[in-house]
Amino acid sequence: MLEFRTQGYNGYSVKYSPFFDSRIAVAASANFGLVGNGRLYILGLTPNGIVAEKHFDTQDSLFDTSWSESNENQLLTAGGDGSVKLFDVNVPQFPVQSWSEHAREVFSVHWNLVSKDTFLSSSWDGTIKIWNPNAPASITTLPTHSCTYSAAFSPHSPSILSSVSSDSHLRIFDLRTPASAANHLTLNVPIHTPPKPRMGAAAPVGIAPSEALTQDWNKYRDTIIATAGVDRVIRTFDIRAPGQGPLAVLPGHEYAVRRLTWSPHLSDILLSASYDMTCRVWTDGSAMGVPGQDAMMEPQNMMNGGGREMGRMGRHTEFVTGVDWCMFGAEGWCASTGWDERVLVWDARGIMQ
């Protein structure tokens, strides 16, 4: 396990470069992101451990970052002052571009993985904005009317994106739909819907809505999205059957789940980071095929859709807020960051059982 200290700054997000296996970006904030400056670290993984290649300071807290998919030196930040900034590793000190349209804290930024020429941001002001890095103003604004903690483009389509927000709903927008009163909203799935009752198990009871904080598109199955949040439960949804309720329900975290990410290598593996100071690796049960007769008899397995926790990493000593997989090399390397001012780089295979 490799370690780096973000002295004086509490981590909020960590992202591996999509171009280099040795480069990591960390968005961090002074004073736990409540008040004060933000700092964007560009870290290099070297034979001598993790070194800070560069850092950028910002006036307000930083809550998220996303690497450009088209330029290996550029990356975005999500700012507490409502700004979205584009930094270039080769340009010292200041961002090459800054956009201030959001009325409140920006919580997520995400680059379009398919067309690579647009990116999005989501904010506490209840909107998602779509941007072109070369344009001074946003292209489109999609209202959610609810503090939107996370929005992300589909890795399979340039015009489909999803969001989760504090109203406990997963929304899917399709930018190809005609501009209308619906603002490109094509699906609005209540996350707290209980799973469909299955044979042999008691009908699930209703669950209160709770804030959804994170989500991620599966990299192999183009209709599967995982969500998680304040109710501590990870769920997966198939957007082809939104009325069906969650496919997999994965309870286990002891506090709210702050970040979720699907493995870039294995279609059923998820990694989560939580306020309970752990990162956990999960399988949603989909890679096991049809559950066997024995598994069918276990009511617990029925409820969970066959998924389970495969292992946990408990080395952080404060809330874990960011986690990401390395896309290159052996298929278990990942990085995590949290409020303990640390970035940890570790191999998930070491904890999976």
Added chain:
Amino acid sequence: MANQTGRAAQAQERLSQVSNHLGGVRTAKGKQALLEKNPDDIVVTCALRTPITKGGKGGFKDTHAADLLHGAFKALIERSGIDPNLVEDIAVGAVLAPGGGATEFRAAALAAGFPVTSSAKSINRQCSSSLQACVDIANAIKSGMIDIGIGAGAESMSLNYGPQAVSEFSELLEGHKEAANCKVPMGVLSEKMAKAKGIPRSEQDAFAAHSFQKAVEAQKKGLFDEEIVPLKVKWTDPKTDEEKEIVVSKDDGVRQGITAESLGKIRPAFAKDGSIHAGNASQISDGAAAVLLMKRSTAERIGQKIIGKFVQASVVGVPPLMMGVGPAAAIPVVLEKTGLNTNDVDIWEINEAFASQCLYCIKELGIPMEKINPKGGAIAFGHPLGVTGARQVSTLLTELRRTGQKIGVTSMCVGTGMGMAAVWVAE
């Protein structure tokens, strides 16, 4: 400095957001969370009322409560455009109606065009009956028992007010001190409370006169027109005993030219050295009001125009003799439940049962006077007991919308010692 305070507020908001994450399955609180629009919000798509008229001599003196309710229902169906077949339950607050009015109100719903499948009930929580009716419907929607419902109120104090409204207490109840206090007349106990809390008559008269002046002004500007449904009723002229058909379109208890000085000349009603009189207490009145409630997702699905949402309500008991402090007890509870500060509320509709008790509550809560009952209150246009709760909703939401403000609270003291309060957001 201003920047500093802005920063502090922002830090506080970020901190409360994180603490919400840690609180487990508990929905976010505070002003920001309140203003969010969620698909499972309970929203209001129509809130209206009949005029409120003077008991015994006003426009509705010969009209039954159920007939007033019938008028409100018909107008609600017409104005909202709701398909009556979609309304699953109707709750009607009423205090004085014999038998709670349950039979007549169900009949009024049927006569107004609701199908037999729309159920109806009556509710009596004294002066907060129709707020309770709205809250009951909202809770039934929230729990999934129904999808669409109406909270309403109807009262004819002209026909039903009097000694017959309360039966004699048994020896058992008379023998228990606090229980026996439930029977003490409102005026008498409010007089005692005004004395105990030290609310001088001059302040009460000034407050009452201001209520009249605000109502006159609002009437002049037509600020009640949106919430009021004119009603055609039969009315017997007391001079000629001739029965006529008249259209009532205005609150007829509102009087021009009332000042603190003119009220100062009226003799106290309940004690020789007292401070309470007809001019600084609520009027005896007739009227009806109705509020159409459903989930936001339902409203969007069936194309109903959303005018506001119901957020949360509270009910608290207080000593029966201190009935008037009810709002001061219930409001902090509802603010705590919603995470609001007193400053976050734009308009307060606090029922003016008596100027004395309303003033006490305002002082106790530290509410600026200009945010209280901006169109006047029960002292100016009346307090038809079971109607007031639903009446306040229509008054509040129209004024919030007109002035571009957002958050409002309705509250009232409740006979026998209770207070009720509710938070609403205009959209």
